[in-house]
Amino acid sequence: MKIILIGLFFLAFQVKAQIDYKHVGLFTKHLNETGFATDATNYLNGLNINQYNQTKLDSHNLQLAYAYFYKKDFETSSRLVSELKIQNENTYLLNGICLLNAKLYKEGIDKLVKCEESNQLGQLALYGSRVLTSSEIDSLMVVSINYPYHVKGITQALGMLSSRKSKSPVIAALMSAFIPGSGKIYGGKIGEGVAAFASVGVLASATLEQYFKGGLNKNPQLYLIGIPALIFYGGNIYGSYFSVKVANYEFNETIHNEVLFNINIPFTKYLSGK
Amino acid sequence: MRYYSILIFLLLSICQVNRSSANDTLKLNVEYLKIREQAYFETIKIKQASLHIKAAGILKNIGEFEKAALLLNSEVNANSLPDTIKADHYFELALLSLLMEQPQQCLFNLYLMGSERSDRGIEVKMLALTSLKNHKDLETIINSNYNGNQHEMLSEWLKSYQTEKFKDPLRAEWYSTFIPGWGQTYAGEFGEGLTSFALNAGSLVFMGYNFWVTRYITTFTLGSGLLEKFYSGGRRRSVILATEYNENLKKDYTVKLINILNKKRGE
Numbered sequence: 001m002k003i004i005l006i007g008l009f010f011l012a013f014q015v016k017a018q019i020d021y022k023h024v025g026l027f028t029k030h031l032n033e034t035g036f037a038t039d040a041t042n043y044l045n046g047l048n049i050n051q052y053n054q055t056k057l058d059s060h061n062l063q064l065a066y067a068y069f070y071k072k073d074f075e076t077s078s079r080l081v082s083e084l085k086i087q088n089e090n091t092y093l094l095n096g097i098c099l100l101n102a103k104l105y106k107e108g109i110d111k112l113v114k115c116e117e118s119n120q121l122g123q124l125a126l127y128g129s130r131v132l133t134s135s136e137i138d139s140l141m142v143v144s145i146n147y148p149y150h151v152k153g154i155t156q157a158l159g160m161l162s163s164r165k166s167k168s169p170v171i172a173a174l175m176s177a178f179i180p181g182s183g184k185i186y187g188g189k190i191g192e193g194v195a196a197f198a199s200v201g202v203l204a205s206a207t208l209e210q211y212f213k214g215g216l217n218k219n220p221q222l223y224l225i226g227i228p229a230l231i232f233y234g235g236n237i238y239g240s241y242f243s244v245k246v247a248n249y250e251f252n253e254t255i256h257n258e259v260l261f262n263i264n265i266p267f268t269k270y271l272s273g274k
Numbered sequence: 275m276r277y278y279s280i281l282i283f284l285l286l287s288i289c290q291v292n293r294s295s296a297n298d299t300l301k302l303n304v305e306y307l308k309i310r311e312q313a314y315f316e317t318i319k320i321k322q323a324s325l326h327i328k329a330a331g332i333l334k335n336i337g338e339f340e341k342a343a344l345l346l347n348s349e350v351n352a353n354s355l356p357d358t359i360k361a362d363h364y365f366e367l368a369l370l371s372l373l374m375e376q377p378q379q380c381l382f383n384l385y386l387m388g389s390e391r392s393d394r395g396i397e398v399k400m401l402a403l404t405s406l407k408n409h410k411d412l413e414t415i416i417n418s419n420y421n422g423n424q425h426e427m428l429s430e431w432l433k434s435y436q437t438e439k440f441k442d443p444l445r446a447e448w449y450s451t452f453i454p455g456w457g458q459t460y461a462g463e464f465g466e467g468l469t470s471f472a473l474n475a476g477s478l479v480f481m482g483y484n485f486w487v488t489r490y491i492t493t494f495t496l497g498s499g500l501l502e503k504f505y506s507g508g509r510r511r512s513v514i515l516a517t518e519y520n521e522n523l524k525k526d527y528t529v530k531l532i533n534i535l536n537k538k539r540g541e
Contacts, residue, residue: 027310030314035348046307209492210492214489
């Protein structure tokens with residue numbers, strides 16, 4: 001009888017703890033969805049977790065991972081999910097999305113392939129991670145019927161990626177060495193190229209005028225204008241090299257953001273519906 | 275920045291709120307989260323709204339004004355609340371608007387609150403009107419709500435505010451158009467004015483000399499380019515300086531007003 005009573009007491013205690021934790025889950029979900037994700041992480045980190053058993057600790061860490069996901073701290077979120085003892089479709093999905101957001105494509109795809117085939121979100125995320133062939137993409141168009149708008153967005157972004165030829169910073173630098181500003185125009189920055197051509201041109205022509213009319217000796221203006229002209233010329237070569245690098249980076253970043261936008265929205269909807 | 279921190283400190287003091295020190299921030303954050311949790315599970319709407327207003331008050335003390343405003347706007351439906359709590363809600367929003375330098379929004383919230391009914395509402399309204407340089411409404415408030423010594427002090431303050439000479443940014447720009455550096459000097463920055471004048475004069479000398487020795491390319495490309503940069507830059511700068519001068523003066527008057535109002539409370 002005593003043993004049964006102790007058992008019942010222990011069970012009641014466990015049930016109470018579960019209910020208490022359900023409250024924590026509801027409150028953090030509310031904070032996440034109303035734009036207070038930082039508060040959600042502070043709240044969860046402030047809880048005393050010393051008394052938690054493994055299952056409850058896992059629930060706690062999963063809540064924390066979701067809060068970090070909403071806070072856009074994808075590395076921490078991914079680390080927390082990886083540390084969970086029980087891994088299922090949802091944890092793989094969250095981890096995969098976090099890794100994709102953190103630009104760790106290969107690791108992200110490793111997690112996402114573990115999602116069930118029927119999980120459209122997993123498929124959509126796979127679709128956006130740029131490792132599929134065009135025939136696979138066509139087959140996924142059929143699968144992702146629930147998210148046609150986002151599939152279209154990703155298709156467009158990937159289309160832009162495949163149609164664009166990557167530009168070489170070295171070619172840009174060489175072009176600018178021959179004709180100032182041409183490297184920047186090659187990199188797609190026409191205005192900057194024209195401005196660079198004009199400024200180097202003005203300085204160079206003024207330097208030449210000083211040289212022809214004033215000579216090399218006793219003509220401080222030659223050096224006053226010539227040295228900045230040389231600096232501008234060198235700077236423009238380096239600037240062209242750098243601006244093509246930046247243009248390539250910016251383009252990749254735009255595609256990355258477009259793909260992530262189209263993955264994150266269905267994922268966030270999925271989370272709110274849970 | 276200096277004026278801004280003084281203002282924040284004084285504005286919080288006028289609402290009888292003690293700004294928290296860095297050590298208290300953590301404690302206040304914990305308290306805020308506890309109140310928010312309590313509010314989330316509270317089923318009675320009035321109590322829930324009061325708790326949210328309290329939580330926003332704590333955020334205000336920590337200095338998180340935008341977050342506090344977001345909390346009040348997203349969590350509290352003021353239309354379904356009784357007048358007293360509705361007034362608290364709008365007063366808190368008005369104060370936050372003032373702290374975020376949005377005086378028009380502050381006045382709108384005070385209107386929704388019915389600011390005439392409370393002393394604090396009137397004081398905050400005066401601060402918003404000071405920020406908007408609305409002398410007429412300030413005069414009406416001072417005459418209808420204050421008397422005796424306070425009335426005298428406030429009237430004197432208003433008179434000095436009304437007669438204060440603010441700098442006209444357009445005039446500063448025109449001055450710099452005629453004589454480079456004059457606009458900056460007019461806006462109270464003599465050093466900058468002198469530098470601007472020297473740079474413009476130097477560019478002109480450079481142009482003149484090169485023209486004299488028949489180096490026309492240097493004169494009309496490099497020389498004129500430099501002159502254009504210094505000249506137009508100086509004009510733009512004088513507008514910025516005049517605007518900054520006016521803002522600082524306005525903040526000076528706000529600080530003076532807060533000091534008068536605090537003195538009144540001390541008595």
